[in-house]
Amino acid sequence: MxxxxxxxxDCDGTLVDSQHSICAAMVRAFEGARLPPPDRQAIxxxxxxxxxxxxxxxxxxxEADFHDHLSDAYKRAFHDMRRGGGxxxxxxxxxxxxxxxxxxxxxxxxxxxxxxxxxxxLCLAHHGLAERFVTLQTADRHPSKPHPAMLxxxxxxxxxxxxTTVMIGDTVFDIDMGIAAGVRSIGVGWGYHAPEALWAAGAxxxxxDSEALHRHIGAP
Numbered sequence: 001m002x003x004x005x006x007x008x009x010d011c012d013g014t015l016v017d018s019q020h021s022i023c024a025a026m027v028r029a030f031e032g033a034r035l036p037p038p039d040r041q042a043i044x045x046x047x048x049x050x051x052x053x054x055x056x057x058x059x060x061x062x063e064a065d066f067h068d069h070l071s072d073a074y075k076r077a078f079h080d081m082r083r084g085g086g087x088x089x090x091x092x093x094x095x096x097x098x099x100x101x102x103x104x105x106x107x108x109x110x111x112x113x114x115x116x117x118x119x120x121x122l123c124l125a126h127h128g129l130a131e132r133f134v135t136l137q138t139a140d141r142h143p144s145k146p147h148p149a150m151l152x153x154x155x156x157x158x159x160x161x162x163x164t165t166v167m168i169g170d171t172v173f174d175i176d177m178g179i180a181a182g183v184r185s186i187g188v189g190w191g192y193h194a195p196e197a198l199w200a201a202g203a204x205x206x207x208x209d210s211e212a213l214h215r216h217i218g219a220p
Contacts, residue, residue, distance in 0.1 A: 003159075003160075003161070003164060004108050004158055004159040004160045004164060005106065005107050005108065005160065005164045005165075006107065006108045006109075006110060006135075006154065006155060006158045006160035006164065006165045006166070007102055007107050007108070007109055007110070007165075007166045007168060007217060008109075008110040008111065008112050008135075008137075008150075008151060008154050008165065008166070008167050008168065008183075009109070009110070009111050009112075009168045009169070010048060010111075010112060010113055010167075010168065010169035010170060010171070010174045010191075011111055011113035011115055011120060011123065012047050012048065012089075012113065012114070012115065012191075012192075013044075013047055013048070013169075013170035013171065013188075013190075013191030013192040013193075014092075014168060014169050014170045014174075014188055014191055015091060015092065015095055015111070016089040016090060016091055016092065016095075016123060016127075017088075017089070017090055017091075017092055017190075018087075018088070018089040018123075019040075019044060019047070019192065020088045021078065021081060021086070021087045021088050021089060022043065022044075022047060023040050023043050023044070024077075024081065024086070025074050025077040025078040025081060026038065026043045026058075026074060026077075028073070028074075028077035029070050029073035029074040029077050030070070032073050032077070033069070033070060033073065035059070038058050042058060043058070044192040045057075045192070045193070046058060047114070047171065047192050048113075048114045048145055048169070048170075048171040048173040048174060048192075049114055049144050049145060049173060050114050050139040050143075050144035050145075051070075051071035051074060051075070051114070051139070052064070052067045052068055052071050052144075053144040054071075054114075055067040055068075055070045055071055055074075075116070078119070082122065089123050089126070091127055092190055092210070093209075093210065094209065094210025094211065095210060096127075096129075097210065098210045098213065098214055099129070099132055101214060102214070102217065103132065105218075107217075108134045108135075108158045108160065109132055109133045109134065110133055110134060110135035110136065110137070110154045110157075110158060111124075111133050111135075111136050111137065112137045112145075112150035112151055112154055112167070112174075112177070113137070113138055113139070114138075114139045114144065114145060115138055115139065116138055116139060116140050117136075117138050117140045117141070119138075120136060120138050121136075124136075134157065134158050135153070135154040135157040135158050137149075137150035137151075137153055137154050138150075141153075145171075145173040145174065145176070145177045146172075146173045146174075146176030146177040146180055147177065147180070148177055148180040148181035150177065151165070151167060151177060151178065151180075151181035151183060152181055155181075155183075162181060162182035162183045165181075165183040165184070166183060166184045166185075166186060166217055167181070167183050167184070167185045167186070168186050168187075168188060168213065168217070169185070169186075169187065169188070169191075170187065170188045170189075170190070170191020170192055170193055170198075171191065171192060171193045171198075172193055172197050172198060172200075172201040174187070175187055175198055175201040175202055175203045176201055176202075179201075179202050184204050185202070185203055185204055186203060186204055186205045186206070186207060186213065186216050186217065187199070187201075187203040187205070187206040187207070188206070188207050188208075188213060189206050189207065189208040190208070190209070195208070204216075205219075
């Protein structure tokens with residue numbers, strides 16, 4: 001029986017605040033297609049989904065091929081922004097200290113994100129966190145959240161069971177994925193979905209700061 005304890009974090013809106021860059025890239029993608037861009041709240045509401053699913057929610061009347069076209073445009077825009085030094089993905093307050101504390105307590109750490117492999121690796125390397133995580137699961141290799149595939153693979157790689165795993169995220173997609181995988185699911189109130197939505201999705205707890213999150217992770 002696998003008994004390792006594992007904490008899996010979402011990235012955007014949970015570990016890092018990337019909303020400025022996400023919104024800027026989305027606006028560029030829509031404007032490049034000569035479409036009025038969605039408003040900021042609409043964009044943030046789909047953060048965490050794989051790009052084609054996010055585009056389908058933002059532009060439901062379009063065909064799947066066009067969703068793929070917009071997804072590619074978004075990726076190009078984000079890449080251009082990163083190359084020009086325009087990507088902003090600061091860590092949220094207390095996250096670095098929280099990861100240190102969990103590591104010291106014997107928790108294994110992972111990430112499950114709608115980012116690409118490349119985007120996640122660049123983000124973690126920028127913050128010096130690449131070696132912190134024993135398992136990294138992205139949209140490149142899995143169905144979109146809330147499908148539980150990312151968590152199932154993370155547990156397999158870390159040698160953990162649902163009963164010894166915790167999912168941490170800021171969106172209902174994270175909570176839904178955690179519940180689908182049978183793991184304890186904790187929301188964070190500093191991200192892109194309202195705490196009330198996280199509670200309604202079935203979160204076991206919702207933390208409003210990193211210290212409260214640390215307590216919730218340790219509580220059975």
